[in-house]
Amino acid sequence: MSDLKKKAVVLVSGGMDSICALYEAEQSYEIVAAISFKYSSKHNRRELPFAAFHCKKLKVPHRIVPLTFFTSHFKSRLLKNGGNIPDGHYQEESMKQTVVPMRNGIMLTIGAGLAESWGAKFIIIAAHAGDHAIYPDCREAFMESMGDALSLGTYIGARLVRPFIKMTKSEIVTRGTELGVDFSKTWSCYKGSKLHCGKCGTCTERREAFILAKQDDPTEYRSVGPLPNKPTSIPVFSG
Amino acid sequence: MSDLKKKAVVLVSGGMDSICALYEAEQSYEIVAAISFKYSSKHNRRELPFAAFHCKKLKVPHRIVPLTFFTSHFKSRLLKNGGNIPDGHYQEESMKQTVVPMRNGIMLTIGAGLAESWGAKFIIIAAHAGDHAIYPDCREAFMESMGDALSLGTYIGARLVRPFIKMTKSEIVTRGTELGVDFSKTWSCYKGSKLHCGKCGTCTERREAFILAKQDDPTEYRSVGPLPNKPTSIPVFSG
Numbered sequence: 001m002s003d004l005k006k007k008a009v010v011l012v013s014g015g016m017d018s019i020c021a022l023y024e025a026e027q028s029y030e031i032v033a034a035i036s037f038k039y040s041s042k043h044n045r046r047e048l049p050f051a052a053f054h055c056k057k058l059k060v061p062h063r064i065v066p067l068t069f070f071t072s073h074f075k076s077r078l079l080k081n082g083g084n085i086p087d088g089h090y091q092e093e094s095m096k097q098t099v100v101p102m103r104n105g106i107m108l109t110i111g112a113g114l115a116e117s118w119g120a121k122f123i124i125i126a127a128h129a130g131d132h133a134i135y136p137d138c139r140e141a142f143m144e145s146m147g148d149a150l151s152l153g154t155y156i157g158a159r160l161v162r163p164f165i166k167m168t169k170s171e172i173v174t175r176g177t178e179l180g181v182d183f184s185k186t187w188s189c190y191k192g193s194k195l196h197c198g199k200c201g202t203c204t205e206r207r208e209a210f211i212l213a214k215q216d217d218p219t220e221y222r223s224v225g226p227l228p229n230k231p232t233s234i235p236v237f238s239g
Numbered sequence: 240m241s242d243l244k245k246k247a248v249v250l251v252s253g254g255m256d257s258i259c260a261l262y263e264a265e266q267s268y269e270i271v272a273a274i275s276f277k278y279s280s281k282h283n284r285r286e287l288p289f290a291a292f293h294c295k296k297l298k299v300p301h302r303i304v305p306l307t308f309f310t311s312h313f314k315s316r317l318l319k320n321g322g323n324i325p326d327g328h329y330q331e332e333s334m335k336q337t338v339v340p341m342r343n344g345i346m347l348t349i350g351a352g353l354a355e356s357w358g359a360k361f362i363i364i365a366a367h368a369g370d371h372a373i374y375p376d377c378r379e380a381f382m383e384s385m386g387d388a389l390s391l392g393t394y395i396g397a398r399l400v401r402p403f404i405k406m407t408k409s410e411i412v413t414r415g416t417e418l419g420v421d422f423s424k425t426w427s428c429y430k431g432s433k434l435h436c437g438k439c440g441t442c443t444e445r446r447e448a449f450i451l452a453k454q455d456d457p458t459e460y461r462s463v464g465p466l467p468n469k470p471t472s473i474p475v476f477s478g
Contacts, residue, residue, distance in 0.1 A: 063312065065308045067308075068305055068307060069304045069305060069306075069349070073302065073353055073356065074352060074353070074356050099394075100352070101351070101352040101353075101354075101355035101356050101393060101394075102348050102349070102351045102352030102355060102389070102392055102393060103352070105348035105351065105388060105389070105392050106345065106349055106352060108348075109341050109344035109345045109347075109348045110308070110341070112340070112341045112344065113313060113339070113341030113342070113344070113345060114312055114313070114340075116340035116341060117312065117340050136391065136392050136393055137392035137393075139391060139392070141391045142388055142391040142392040145384050145385075145387035145391055146384075146385075146388040146392070148384035148387075148388075149381055149384035149387075149388055150341070150344070152378060152380045152381040152384055153341055153343070153344050153376035153378070153381040153385070154340060154341060154375055154376075155338075155375055
């Protein structure tokens with residue numbers, strides 16, 4: 001039966017979106033491997049065990065690719081050596097400091113190389129409609145060009161698949177609930193402490209998503225103070 | 240004076256093309272860094288010292304990025320664990336076995352991330368007109384889409400620059416000679432032994448380039464037997 005399914009790799013960080021993408025992909029693809037990256041972001045050690053947990057549950061091979069060069073060469077507050085994670089709303093200027101330049105591009109090209117090595121045509125990533133203008137390598141135009149490049153640059157004609165690209169994060173919560181995802185076993189907080197902080201941009205976004213989806217939020221937060229308002233105008237970021 | 244120059248990174252393997260690209264770039268750009276990758280190809284240990292030699296000569300900072308995941312996950316005869324390098328002409332079917340899937344894509348996205356980290360807008364790669372139909376991620380259409388993606392996926396609007404894209408390898412030899420490149424301090428042979436073998440696809444191509452450029456070839460080859468003829472028809476590779 002599984003021979004009839006299309007072969008795919010799924011990029012899985014251990015965050016709620018990518019875990020839902022793994023469950024979604026399982027419906028329609030033969031998942032040759034879920035790929036996680038070990039790259040010394042502050043929250044990487046919290047994410048990876050959840051990625052492993054769900055792969056084991058779904059009996060999907062889990063491959064962890066070490067990217068040792070980020071900490072030695074890249075500048076970003078997301079990384080262990082990069083300074084503090086700012087609190088506030090995800091769309092604020094301060095969150096720009098958490099961008100790891102070209103991170104998605106690097107992960108997608110490695111994913112495509114691995115897919116070609118393993119005979120899988122499809123590369124699945126959990127990019128969604130709420131992905132942020134502050135992250136240039138989350139933008140639609142970037143993803144389209146990168147998808148073309150991955151296809152043109154592989155014998156297999158790799159295809160980039162984004163099952164959630166038209167969905168908001170709260171819609172992903174709804175879909176994940178239908179698929180049976182245990183969200184208590186997913187990680188968002190960029191600070192990477194023992195508990196979700198409840199205050200950083202990613203925690204704010206996570207809390208909003210459950211509220212908007214009208215789903216119980218099983219996450220244990222260190223702080224559940226009032227959520228910050230969205231900025232009245234979304235800043236435009238450029239060069 | 241250098242403040243007036245455009246800031247660039249150059250991808251430098253230590254091969255003749257990329258060393259010439261480094262000297263060419265030095266004419267028009269402020270080279271923030273030359274980037275080499277340590278990735279366990281058989282010939283990597285021969286290339287890297289030459290990359291370092293020319294960077295030191297030109298007083299260009301040299302950054303070596305370790306890519307430890309290739310040997311553990313990728314299949315290619317180019318890699319240490321991948322089997323023997325075939326002899327013959329570069330354009331033959333057997334050379335397909337030396338492709339490392341999406342290698343250029345991975346190196347370019349990392350180069351763009353580093354460029355953005357270091358405030359450089361330009362990413363220079365020594366792709367040339369003879370780059371081979373067997374390598375999907377050397378193809379023009381791939382490079383165009385990837386160039387768009389790198390630009391769209393960075394704040395700085397990174398620009399992919401290919402100074403040799405309209406030149407053949409023998410024209411690069413001519414240009415390198417004008418620029419004062421010592422070709423005895425460049426490496427091509429995929430086998431990575433102490434001397435260039437003189438027989439593999441890359442050695443064949445190297446020897447042809449000097450002959451066509453009517454330049455003395457300073458390379459010490461283990462074998463200088465007759466060069467193989469080009470295949471009468473270039474095979475078309477697909478999926």
